[in-house]
Amino acid sequence: MEAASVNLINDLKQILLESQVTENQTVRELHGRDESYHAVSLPDIVVFPETAQQVSEVVKLANKYKIPMVPFGLGSSLEGHVIPYNHGITIDFSLMNKILEVRENDFLVKVQPGVTRSQLNKELKKYGLFFSVDPGADATLGGMAATNASGTTSVKYGVMRDQVRDLEVVLADGSIIHTGNLAAKSSSGYHLNGLFVGSEGTLGCFTELTLRVYGIPEHVMAARASFPTLTNAVEAVVSILQSGVPIARVELVDEPSMKQVNLYSDTSYNEAPTLFLEFHGNEAGLKQDVEFTKEIVAEHNCLDIEFETDNAARNRLWEARHNLAYAYIHGNPGKKLMVTDVCLPISELSGAIHHAREAVDLLGLTGGIVGHVGDGNYHVLLMIDNNNQEEIKRAEKLNEQIVMYALERKGTCTGEHGVGVGKQKYQIKEHGDALFVMEKIKVALDPDNLLNPNKILMLERV
Secondary structure, three states: OHHHHHHHHHHHHHHOOHHHEEOOHHHHHHOOOOOOOOOOOOOOEEEOOOOHHHHHHHHHHHHHHOOOEEEEOOOOOOOOOOOOOOOOEEEEOOOOOOEEEEEOOOOEEEEOOOOEHHHHHHHHHHHOEEOOOOOOOOOEHHHHHHHOOOOOOHHHHOOHHHHEEEEEEEOOOOOEEEOOOOOOOOOOOOOHHHHHOOOOOOOOEEEEEEEEOEEOOOEEEEEEEEOOOHHHHHHHHHHHHHHOOOEEEEEEEOHHHHHHHHHHHOOOOOOOOEEEEEEEEOHHHHHHHHHHHHHHHHHOOOOEEEEEOOHHHHHHHHHHHHOHHHHHHHHOOOOEEEEOOEEOOHHHHHHHHHHHHHHHHHOOOEEEEEEEHHHOEEEEEEEEOOOOHHHHHHHHHHHHHHHHHHHHOOOEOOOOOOOOOOOHHHHHHHHOOHHHHHHHHHHHHOOOOOEOOOOOOOHHHO
16 A cells, blocks of 8 residues: 555545545544454545545546555444544545435335435425434444444334435446336346345445335324233234234333433333333324223233323433433443344344343443334443453453354344454354355455455455
C-alpha cells in the first residue's frame, strides 16, 4: 500500500473533493472498529463519495492499484463486518443520505444507502407510512440490507430481504447494475435481490435501495407479560402464533435482564421471564386479539399482563427493551458487550434458551437472554473484560456451544447479525457443499477478492 499510496491519493483527489479523501488518524480509527468485541484494524484511506458514479470511480481505482475496499455505514455491526483487516480503502456512505423518492401509492421508497431507519420513518410519517424493519440500533439502510437485518417486527412484516424491491449496486469492476424493479413480483431471471441482500459488501457496494413500506396501523397496543419460567414464556409465544393472532412484535427478556432493565430505566417491572408484545390493527380487531391473548398466556401460568395504548407509555415500554444492551454496559463498567445470535425452528426454541442459560451459568459469565422469539431468534448479551484472555475464551466457548446446538437442530449460526469474521468458522458446517457454490459466485463477481475480503468466506482455503 505505501508504495502506491501517494499515487492513489492523488488519483482519488482527481475524482473526489479533497474533503472527501482523508488519511487522518482519528478518522481512520473511527473506521477501524464496529460495535463488536473484534480486534481493531485501521484502513489506510477513508473516502466519502456523494454519488454512485463517484463510488464507481473509487472502485475502478482500487482495481487499478489492487487495493481492498470496505463499504461502511454507521459501524453498528456486531461481527466485525466493517473492520478492514486487509487495510486499504474504507468507503463511508454517510454523505449519500438522501431520500430520493416516496411512491406512496406503490408503498415504495427510493433511498441512498446512508439514510438511517429513523430518518426514513420521520419522512414517511407525512404520508401515513412507515418502514418496518427495526433492529434496535439506528443503522443505515444500506448496512441493514448488507446484513439482512431484521429485529423486533420481523414476526409480522418480515426481514430486510423481504422489503428490498431493487438495489443499485457498484460491482467489483466499477460497473453499475440494478438487481430488481418496482413490480411486486417477478419470475424473470435469477433472484439477484436475494443474492446481494446479506452479502455484507463482499459482492458489491449498494448506492441506492428501493424498499417496501407500510401504512401506519390504525391502532397499536403494547403489552408486557411475566411468567414463572422461560419455558412458560416461550410456549406462550408458540400458542399465540398457532392461534393466528396477528402479533406485530414479541420479545423475550429473561430474569437477569429484567433486573438490568429496572436498574437502568428506573422501572419497577416484575423481575421474571417477560414477554414484550405489540399488536397492530383496527380497534375492534385489537380488542378481540387482546382478549384471546389474555386467555392464551393464562394457560401458560402468566403471573401478570399489562396493556398500554397511550403512545408515550408504549414508547417507554419499548425503550426499556431496546436499551437493554446499554443497561448491561452501564451496569458493568470496564467490560465490553458481546452479543450472540442464533435462530432455530420455533419448536426447538425453548430447549435452546434453557441450554444457553445453563451454559452462561456454568461458565460463570455475566449475561442475559433476549430474543425475537416469534421467529425463533434469540441472543445472549455477555459482558466480558477484553483484557482478560481467560474470560474471552469462556465467552467464545459459550458462543460455540450455542451455535452448535442451533446447527445440530437445523437452525442457523446467525439469524440477523450476519457472518463477518465472527461466524465465519461455522459456514462449512452450516452450508456444506453449498458453501463452494457461494465461493464460485464470489470469485466470479470479485476475482481479485478486493470487496470486503475474507468476510463470510475465507477464500485462501480454496
